Amino acid sequence: MPFFPYLAWLWRAPVVWGLLQGIVLWMYIRYEPRAHTAFQRAIIEFQAAFHGLMRWVTRPWWAMRRLEELERQNAELFTTLAELQGTSTYSTYPVGACADFAFLKDYRFLPARVIYQTFHTHQNYAILNRGGRDGVYPGLGVVGPEGVLGLIAETTATYSIMYAIFHRNVYLNVVLPLHGVNGLMTWRTPVLNRVEVDYIPPYVQVKEGEEVWTTPNSLIFPGGLRVGRIEAVENDPRQGFQRLRIATYIDWHRIGTVYILLPTRGVGLGSAPL
Amino acid sequence: MASVWEVLLYSVLLLAFQGALAPALQVSGWAWPMPYVLFWLFLPFSWRWEWEIGAAVLFGGVLDILFPPIGLQTFCGLWVWGLRRFWLRLLHPSLVSDEARMFAPQRLSTLDFFLYAMPLTLWHHLWYFPLAEWRLHFSTLGRALLSSTYTFVWEWIIFELLLRKPHVARRSPR
Numbered sequence: 001m002p003f004f005p006y007l008a009w010l011w012r013a014p015v016v017w018g019l020l021q022g023i024v025l026w027m028y029i030r031y032e033p034r035a036h037t038a039f040q041r042a043i044i045e046f047q048a049a050f051h052g053l054m055r056w057v058t059r060p061w062w063a064m065r066r067l068e069e070l071e072r073q074n075a076e077l078f079t080t081l082a083e084l085q086g087t088s089t090y091s092t093y094p095v096g097a098c099a100d101f102a103f104l105k106d107y108r109f110l111p112a113r114v115i116y117q118t119f120h121t122h123q124n125y126a127i128l129n130r131g132g133r134d135g136v137y138p139g140l141g142v143v144g145p146e147g148v149l150g151l152i153a154e155t156t157a158t159y160s161i162m163y164a165i166f167h168r169n170v171y172l173n174v175v176l177p178l179h180g181v182n183g184l185m186t187w188r189t190p191v192l193n194r195v196e197v198d199y200i201p202p203y204v205q206v207k208e209g210e211e212v213w214t215t216p217n218s219l220i221f222p223g224g225l226r227v228g229r230i231e232a233v234e235n236d237p238r239q240g241f242q243r244l245r246i247a248t249y250i251d252w253h254r255i256g257t258v259y260i261l262l263p264t265r266g267v268g269l270g271s272a273p274l
Numbered sequence: 275m276a277s278v279w280e281v282l283l284y285s286v287l288l289l290a291f292q293g294a295l296a297p298a299l300q301v302s303g304w305a306w307p308m309p310y311v312l313f314w315l316f317l318p319f320s321w322r323w324e325w326e327i328g329a330a331v332l333f334g335g336v337l338d339i340l341f342p343p344i345g346l347q348t349f350c351g352l353w354v355w356g357l358r359r360f361w362l363r364l365l366h367p368s369l370v371s372d373e374a375r376m377f378a379p380q381r382l383s384t385l386d387f388f389l390y391a392m393p394l395t396l397w398h399h400l401w402y403f404p405l406a407e408w409r410l411h412f413s414t415l416g417r418a419l420l421s422s423t424y425t426f427v428w429e430w431i432i433f434e435l436l437l438r439k440p441h442v443a444r445r446s447p448r
Contacts, residue, residue, distance in 0.1 A: 013327065014356075017355075017356045020331060020348075020352055021349060021352050024334070024345040024352065025345060026345075027344050027345035028349060030345075031343050031344040032346075032408070034408040035405070
């Protein structure tokens with residue numbers, strides 16, 4: 001390297017050898033399609049892995065920023081809500097429980113919290129933190145985020161006792177929406193999260209996996225609320241009807257916020273509170 | 275000391291062997307003879323390293339042009355050239371630098387030739403086949419092992435018939 005003496009240290013066999021190896025390997029990768037494709041894929045995978053790593057590393061900061069943003073939005077929404085005339089806390093409703101939204105104009109949903117519930121009896125019930133002061137009275141339906149949960153049996157000023165659908169004295173009129181056939185839902189077999197539907201005519205070809213909804217002619221619930229899915233069909237010719245085993249959408253072991261259906265018009269039992 | 279013309283003659287012979295005989299001598303796709311590795315093994319140690327690496331790259335480039343893909347032969351050949359001094363020092367630690375510079379592979383005995391050429395040939399093939407097939411599979415490694423053994427057989431034949439100097443005593447440089 002006579003012209004660049006300060007680069008003389010580069011003019012050594014291992015350095016030149018490594019440089020040449022890199023050049024010819026690059027030429028091979030450029031020339032060979034499989035190698036070129038694999039090289040491009042490796043670069044993309046490396047980029048994706050690097051981005052994933054950086055995302056993982058910076059996740060706490062992003063989460064903190066997102067939290068601050070959500071808190072700010074929440075504050076703005078609360079402000080807007082407080083400024084609106086005539087708004088109440090009944091504005092939320094469980095979308096997952098509603099298969100048919102036509103009834104929404106006749107009902108509003110009162111959020112409630114379960115403060116006690118039974119598990120191992122034949123008459124399971126729960127105590128909710130809403131009572132007569134909130135407009136709750138016996139006979140109202142209660143739904144969870146996923147589906148039908150029970151009905152209000154007794155109330156005090158501040159609390160209510162809700163009979164679950166896993167109560168042997170609770171009978172509910174349900175419908176198979178695919179066939180338009182009504183049946184009677186009971187909890188005869190004491191297994192939580194499982195109910196039976198009787199009186200399905202034998203000529204109806206029911207299949208496992210079909211949904212079961214509340215029927216519109218029920219006095220407690222509006223039509224179109226989800227109850228569960230058919231798990232098994234028992235066709236006993238001695239009975240003269242089919243019996244369905246239903247896996248309920250609601251999980252009695254994981255009840256979060258529940259919603260009491262308050263009628264806004266003269267529908268159901270709720271139209272005539274006693 | 276090998277002259278430029280001698281190296282040129284070897285290179286032409288090895289290229290001719292690879293072009294004319296190697297396809298016919300391959301054993302059902304599992305063992306390919308590649309005795310051109312001898313070129314990098316037998317480049318004169320007495321040359322300046324710039325000339326050596328230039329000749330190594332030039333020969334690899336000709337191989338790449340004649341037997342594509344481009345770059346692969348040069349890459350593997352430069353490995354052989356780059357490791358041969360290191361390997362020679364491992365085999366003969368007592369060699370001083372002047373002796374190493376005057377070392378001529380043509381003087382090697384058969385055993386020394388095996389110890390010198392076989393590992394470097396295997397190293398060449400262990401780079402060549404996975405890169406050529408672009409996968410690291412047991413069949414690829416098996417093909418590399420079989421081909422390196424087969425290549426060494428042909429290297430040995432060429433060494434004994436052409437490269438070994440008859441007037442030089444067959445003894446180890448030790």
